[in-house]
Each structure stands twice: as structure tokens, then as C-alpha cells.
Amino acid sequence: MNSLAEVVNAVQSRQRWVVTSHARPDGDAVGSVLGCVQILRAMGKLADGYLGDGVPFIYRHLPGADAIRLGPIDASQYDGVVILECDSLYRTRLKGLDGLFSVSIDHHNTSAEYADVNYVVSSAASASELVYRMAKAAAVGITPEIATSLYAAVLTDTGSFCYTGTNEQTFAFAREMVLAGADPVAIAQQVYFSNPASKMHLLGRALSNLQCEDGISWMHVSEADMLASGATEQDCEGLVNWALGIHGIEATAFFRETAGCQFRVSLRSKGRIDVARIAELFGGGGHSCASGHAMEGPYDSVSARVLAELRHALQLTAP
Numbered sequence: 001m002n003s004l005a006e007v008v009n010a011v012q013s014r015q016r017w018v019v020t021s022h023a024r025p026d027g028d029a030v031g032s033v034l035g036c037v038q039i040l041r042a043m044g045k046l047a048d049g050y051l052g053d054g055v056p057f058i059y060r061h062l063p064g065a066d067a068i069r070l071g072p073i074d075a076s077q078y079d080g081v082v083i084l085e086c087d088s089l090y091r092t093r094l095k096g097l098d099g100l101f102s103v104s105i106d107h108h109n110t111s112a113e114y115a116d117v118n119y120v121v122s123s124a125a126s127a128s129e130l131v132y133r134m135a136k137a138a139a140v141g142i143t144p145e146i147a148t149s150l151y152a153a154v155l156t157d158t159g160s161f162c163y164t165g166t167n168e169q170t171f172a173f174a175r176e177m178v179l180a181g182a183d184p185v186a187i188a189q190q191v192y193f194s195n196p197a198s199k200m201h202l203l204g205r206a207l208s209n210l211q212c213e214d215g216i217s218w219m220h221v222s223e224a225d226m227l228a229s230g231a232t233e234q235d236c237e238g239l240v241n242w243a244l245g246i247h248g249i250e251a252t253a254f255f256r257e258t259a260g261c262q263f264r265v266s267l268r269s270k271g272r273i274d275v276a277r278i279a280e281l282f283g284g285g286g287h288s289c290a291s292g293h294a295m296e297g298p299y300d301s302v303s304a305r306v307l308a309e310l311r312h313a314l315q316l317t318a319p
């Protein structure tokens with residue numbers, strides 16, 4: 001892994017930057033990209049933010065969100081790319097990045113060192129904390145706009161400071177952001193109390209098929225559920241957490257049908273089992289407490305394969 005100084009040097013020595021993150025961006029992806037764009041500009045660089053799937057509804061109020069581009073990228077217009085929160089270029093689902101000098105900043109413990117410069121710190125609770133470290137190392141002052149984006153990122157990536165990995169460092173970072181002008185109440189209201197109604201209708205459908213068994217819970221939404229709720233892909237974000245918040249449940253799986261017999265699987269754990277390892281078995285990845293992957297097959301066989309792995313992991317870690 002490279003040092004923070006090497007990251008700053010790499011940025012200083014090139015002028016025109018793409019800043020991007022993974023497809024189906026979450027709050028950390030959006031907030032870290034927006035903050036990083038502002039920080040690079042404060043370093044005197046040209047910087048443009050790209051997200052292949054655009055900015056989800058609940059993050060559109062963040063400063064600069066309306067200037068995020070969808071791609072494809074014209075590599076001749078840039079000298080490098082900062083990739084946040086990705087274990088490969090492929091995760092961005094953006095075309096045009098291949099030839100560019102690349103800097104990877106990530107906090108996933110499954111992250112590979114695929115870029116020219118790699119700064120991966122799995123102890124950080126959000127990628128935004130690492131973006132902040134870069135700003136400090138480059139002596140960039142944190143404006144209220146940067147603070148707002150980076151705070152929204154850590155707020156959402158820690159599940160409002162609840163998930164495993166949240167520690168005093170996380171609160172110290174959040175405090176810095178509030179001191180720099182982030183308004184925690186306004187940000188929380190925009191992110192958590194501004195859901196489209198379709199998301200709540202979809203949640204109702206998911207909860208109506210919730211199942212629990214010996215420490216594991218699971219639920220699913222079908223294409224028909226999506227249609228009946230008027231829901232979009234981004235309405236699925238976070239639904240998985242509802243099935244984890246049950247007494248005695250250690251891990252949960254959320255299955256979403258994306259097309260006939262194609263599923264997105266989200267896994268969550270309270271900490272006893274490592275769900276990143278399970279997602280990796282199916283070609284995905286993530287954190288020990290939050291991971292995801294894609295699978296093919298009828299729902300019954302897809303869910304049976306995932307639940308078998310969860311049961312196995314629970315047995316191995318039985319107290």
C-alpha cells in the first residue's frame with residue numbers, strides 16, 4: 001500500500017482529474033466523490049465527479065450533486081482518476097477509464113491493489129474519512145460544503161454510527177466535520193426523512209415475506225413487488241437492515257430480483273460472522289458486516305445456497 005504522502009504527490013503532479021466511485025452508489029460513494037472533487041479543486045486542480053448510475057434521490061441535496069456526470073469518460077480530457085470505494089475499475093461501470101493514471105482510496109478489507117497508487121485502510125469506518133485525511137495531508141481547508149458531503153458519507157456508511165467499526169476515531173472525524181460547518185440535523189433530515197413513498201411501499205412488501213430461523217433472517221422482493229410499489233433500484237438501499245434489527249438475529253440476507261432469475265443479494269451481520277467472506281464465495285465482496293453479490297437461478301435455489309453458507313458460518317462461530 002502507498003502512503004498518504006504518495007497519494008498527495010500523485011495528485012499534485014497531475015492537473016485534470018476524474019473522481020468516481022462504484023455503480024449503485026451509496027451515501028459514502030456519493031459524499032466521498034463530492035467532497036474529493038471540492039478538495040482537488042482547492043488544490044488547484046480541474047476535477048469532475050462521475051457516477052455511472054447518477055446520484056440517488058436522497059443524496060441530491062448534497063453540495064455539487066447536480067454537477068455529477070454519468071459518463072462515458074473522454075480520457076483525452078483527463079490526466080488521472082481517483083477511484084473511491086472500489087475493489088476494481090470494473091465496479092465503476094464507467095467506460096473510458098482504462099488508460100488513465102489511477103489512485104484508489106478505499107476502506108474495504110476485500111480491496112485489491114489494482115491502481116497505480118493504492119491507499120486502503122480497512123479500519124476506517126467510511127471512505128470519506130480517508131478523503132479527509134488526504135485533504136489534511138494536502139493542507140486543504142474543509143469548507144462547509146466539503147464537510148456536509150463527508151459527514152453525510154460517514155453518517156450513512158456507519159448506519160448512523162451504529163455498525164461494527166464505529167469507534168472514537170469515527171466520532172472525532174464527525175466532530176471535525178460539524179466544526180467545519182456540516183449541519184447534522186439538516187443532513188439527517190434530508191437523508192432519513194425524505195424517502196420517496198415508493199420505498200416504504202416496497203419495504204412493506206419485503207417485510208410481509210420476512211422469515212427468521214436460528215439466528216438468521218431473510219426476505220426478498222420480486223420484479224412484481226418493484227412494479228406494484230412503483231419502486232426503483234435505489235429504493236432497495238437499506239431495506240436489508242430492517243431484517244437485522246430483530247432480537248436473536250445474527251445475520252440477514254436480502255434478495256432482490258433484478259430480472260427473471262437474476263438476483264442481487266445483500267448480506268448483513270451484527271459482527272459474529274464475516275459476511276464479506278460469504279459474498280466472496282459468490283463473486284462479490286464488501287465489509288465483514290455488510291456485503292453483496294449477484295446470483296443467478298430460481299429464487300428457491302439462490303436463497304437455499306446463501307442460507308446454507310450463513311448457517312454454516314453460524315455453526316463455525318457458535319459460542
Ligand SMILES: [Mn+2]
Binds near residue numbers: 029107125127157
Ligand atoms: Mn464505504
